[in-house]
Amino acid sequence: MTDLVDKLYKDGCLSKSEFTELINSGDKYREKLRALAEKLRRENYGDDIYIRGLIEFTNYCKQNCFYCGIRRDNLNCRRYRLTSDDIMSCCRQGYELGFRTFVLQGGEDAYFNDDRICEIISAVKGKYPDCALTLSIGEKPKESYQRYFDCGADRYLLRHETASKEHYERLHPESQRFESRIECLKSLKEIGYQVGCGFMVGSPYQSAENLARDLLFIKELNPQMVGIGPFIHHSDTPMRDFKDGTLEMTLLMLSIIRIMLPKVLLPATTALATIHPRGRELGIQAGANVVMPNLSPVSVRKEYQLYDNKVCTGEESAECVRCLKKRVESIGCRVVVSRGDSKNNS
Numbered sequence: 001m002t003d004l005v006d007k008l009y010k011d012g013c014l015s016k017s018e019f020t021e022l023i024n025s026g027d028k029y030r031e032k033l034r035a036l037a038e039k040l041r042r043e044n045y046g047d048d049i050y051i052r053g054l055i056e057f058t059n060y061c062k063q064n065c066f067y068c069g070i071r072r073d074n075l076n077c078r079r080y081r082l083t084s085d086d087i088m089s090c091c092r093q094g095y096e097l098g099f100r101t102f103v104l105q106g107g108e109d110a111y112f113n114d115d116r117i118c119e120i121i122s123a124v125k126g127k128y129p130d131c132a133l134t135l136s137i138g139e140k141p142k143e144s145y146q147r148y149f150d151c152g153a154d155r156y157l158l159r160h161e162t163a164s165k166e167h168y169e170r171l172h173p174e175s176q177r178f179e180s181r182i183e184c185l186k187s188l189k190e191i192g193y194q195v196g197c198g199f200m201v202g203s204p205y206q207s208a209e210n211l212a213r214d215l216l217f218i219k220e221l222n223p224q225m226v227g228i229g230p231f232i233h234h235s236d237t238p239m240r241d242f243k244d245g246t247l248e249m250t251l252l253m254l255s256i257i258r259i260m261l262p263k264v265l266l267p268a269t270t271a272l273a274t275i276h277p278r279g280r281e282l283g284i285q286a287g288a289n290v291v292m293p294n295l296s297p298v299s300v301r302k303e304y305q306l307y308d309n310k311v312c313t314g315e316e317s318a319e320c321v322r323c324l325k326k327r328v329e330s331i332g333c334r335v336v337v338s339r340g341d342s343k344n345n346s
């Protein structure tokens with residue numbers, strides 16, 4: 001007899017009510033989804049796990065997302081910005097450690113205007129033409145995205161956060177509009193970036209139906225990457241009292257996304273590693289194929305605190321990579337030196 005998992009595998013999608021049922025079914029389909037997702041990851045990417053060097057270059061942010069530790073109104077956040085030299089030295093170190101993708105992530109910091117961002121992109125791509133450069137710097141006008149792309153940026157990560165307008169409005173102040181976020185993702189795709197969207201699992205007020213809508217949105221956008229991780233509260237935000245997302249639900253979502261988009265790039269995130277000591281390994285076994293260790297200088301790591309108790313804030317980059325390689329090998333996979341482009345090129 002065929003069930004919802006077979007149908008998802010066969011059709012690559014389900015209806016909203018079927019996704020909601022799958023999500024609500026808990027243990028019933030968990031192992032079947034996981035095993036199928038792991039099989040699809042191996043069929044498409046073998047044992048290869050891609051690494052991205054994450055450089056968190058500024059924690060200044062003009063936005064005020066209710067859940068985020070670097071939100072504008074968090075006065076307890078010690079703000080920092082890396083200089084261009086700092087960023088280049090992170091890349092140099094990363095290159096020597098085998099990274100061929102750098103991810104520049106930060107808050108929406110007006111200091112880094114388009115000219116400055118373009119200078120950084122040109123410097124990184126000029127020095128490391130064999131590497132991919134990913135930006136994750138929030139919502140910008142389409143012309144800015146185009147300028148960054150013309151300077152050589154290859155990829156852009158912008159989590160949609162939630163595909164339900166009413167839910168978006170509960171997570172953000174009025175000044176932040178759901179429609180703008182979605183428009184940004186469409187612009188990025190039109191320009192030709194390899195695009196990543198994503199959401200937090202277990203974010204405040206999230207229902208199974210919200211998650212089902214996220215899945216349908218992802219299917220329609222057909223991105224090259226999907227970044228998901230559990231929501232984890234931050235004690236200096238208005239959402240400090242909400243429960244954290246769970247390991248089980250995050251793994252379930254990773255597996256569903258792998259089955260829905262078999263070639264997608266799917267990170268096992270730091271947030272997942274924060275809620276469980278073997279979170280990254282379990283994420284890979286549930287279908288993830290990317291890890292993003294931190295290349296930011298240790299002196300600022302603790303200040304990029306999106307949520308409480310973030311892991312891997314104390315070790316040098318080389319140590320982080322050694323530890324990750326061991327973890328990845330412990331489950332029969334291997335970290336590869338490669339740009340790690342998505343095979344989902346449509």
Ligand code: SAM
Binds near residue numbers: 161
């Ligand atoms: N400013 C850029 C943007 O808006 O895309 C990039 C930085 S932003 C801090 C990166 C991501 O962190 C967000 O898209 C959000 O999903 C995640 N994040 C923020 N606060 C979080 C929390 N409390 N728990 C888990 N993830 C969180």
